[in-house]
Amino acid sequence: MASKALILIEGHRSIxxxxVRAAQRRGLYPITMSIDPTQYGYLAAEGTEAVQVDTNDLDAMKSVYSRLRLTHAIAGLTGFSGLDESVYVTVGKLCRHFSLPGPDPASIEQCHDKFVQRQLLAQAGIPLPDYRVAMNATEVECAAAEIGLPVVIKPVVGSGSSGVRLCHTAEELAKHAAYLLGGTRITQSTPKILIEEFAQGQYYNVDTMGHQVVGVGTAEFDCPPHFVFREVTFPAPLGKDEHERIVDLSLSCLQALGLGWGPANIELRWTKRGPVVIEVNPRLGAGPQLVNLAYGIDLVTEHIKLATGGKCALLKKRSHTAAWRYLIPDLDGTLDWIDGGTQAAAIPGIAEVKLYAQPKMPIIRKGDSEDCIGYVIAASPSRDQTATLLQQAVDLVNWTITPFRDGHC
Known part of the structure; x- marks a missing residue:
């Protein structure tokens, strides 16, 4: 038998x-199962094993897993979400089938459907924006009229802000509903649409592990009508009472949804009526690096511990401020050049600089997390110092884009 393996279902360009590295540090051999391993450049860069398999086919996944355990002692299994959170449902089902530590697949599936999730949260008395579900354009129009414009409309299934849009007018609503219902999006689910009240107020995101709140962060978004993160900061500047209310609400969400194994991320806004839950994701948030830099808690390693049958340790070791700035282009076209990453990374206090885009790459914004062409992360003991360092680094990263001719590639 080879060294103990950690099976990773699909991948994620930032986490x-x-x-992969956390598994290797723990003496594990990471193996990625993916429908297309070549889409994750880090697999080749890290020299890790990958197996091509249709990750939408549960029986095919079971077959590959059974074959892998003939040559490897498999310690555990987990996975990632890109723009399709069904990966986590698959992870739960595989863990249950092969008696591995993992989340309850039924609870994950409930969260996967945003409408079902909201129904369960509402039944538990969790404060939510007003919401409706629609299957066609007429139902979308009626739902928006009942709730009142502006409204946020989104696919019932999805992540990474894919297909999420704020609509102020009936024309905007009709156009985006037609887009979501018309099959122009790549989706494997019935095109159900969630229409919800636009909850106005400061955005917060909460990272949990098991039944414990690890940290509360805050974020700002890029240009509306989309909900693409511009900057995320941990910890959020909150008073004691505000922090306690967010923690209590987050734990109530976990209980209402039957969560409590492994990581979860809760998104909310502080409105005129207090904290209102926007969404609960049964997975890590987008930036576990920030939690590590701010608190000294490596959520990735702690998750791997759980997935391989161990216990996690969530004791905070430091109290810093960490911030993540996403690099978002402001037009579509061909990227001519991008530079400055090396100089930005050399600034003391800059924890990481990542540039995804390469020269001659087409830039086509879709209003979701994939619009990001890179990021910069800074950390220091002071909130003001972190903000200053982050801006200094971001100012060093520059690029130019030549617009497409006549709007075409």
Whole structure:
């Protein structure tokens, strides 16, 4: 038998490498199962094994897993979400089938459907924006009229802000509903649409592990009508009472949804009526690096511990401020050049600089997390110092884009 293996289902361009490296540090042999392993460049860069398999086919996944355990002692299994959170449902089902530590697949599936999730939260008395579900354009129009414009409309299934849009007018609503219902999006689910009240107020995101709140962060978004993160900061500047209310609400969400194994991320806004839950994701948030830099808690490693039958340790070791700035282009076209990453990374206090885009790459914004062409992360003992360092680094990263002719590639 080879060294103990950790099976990773699909990948993720920012946190995927963290899992690979954390597994290796723990003496594990990471193996990625993916429908297309070549889409994750870090797999080749890290020299890790990958197996091509249709990750939408549960029986095919079971067959590959059974074959792998003939040559490897498999310690555990987990996975990632890109723009399709069904990966986590698959992870739960595989863990249950092969008696591995993992989340309850039924609870994950409930969260996967945003409408079902909201129904369960509402039944538990969790404060939510007003919401409706629609299957066609007429139902979308009626739902928006009942709730009142502006409204946020989104697919019932999805992540990474894919297909999420704020609509102020009936025209905007009709156009985006037609887009979501018309099959122009790549989706494997019935095109159900969630229409919800636009909850106005400061955005917060909460990272949990098991039944414990690890940290509360805050974020700002890029240009509306989309909900693409511009900057995320941990910890959020909160008073004691505000922090306690967010913690209590987050734990109530976990209980209402039957969660409590492994990581979860809760998104909310502080409105005129207090904290209102936007969404609960049964997975890590987008930036576990920030939690590590701010508190000294490596959520990736702690998750791997759980997935391999161990116990996690969530004791805070430091109290810093960490911030993540996403690099978002402001037009579509061909990227001419991008530079400055090396100089930005050399600034003391800059924890990481990542540039995804390469010269001659087409830039086509879709209003989701994939619009990001890179990021910069800074950390220091002071909130003001972190903000200053982050801006200094971001100012060093520059690029130019030549617009497409006549709007075409």
């Amino acid at each position: 995927g490498p963290l899992y």
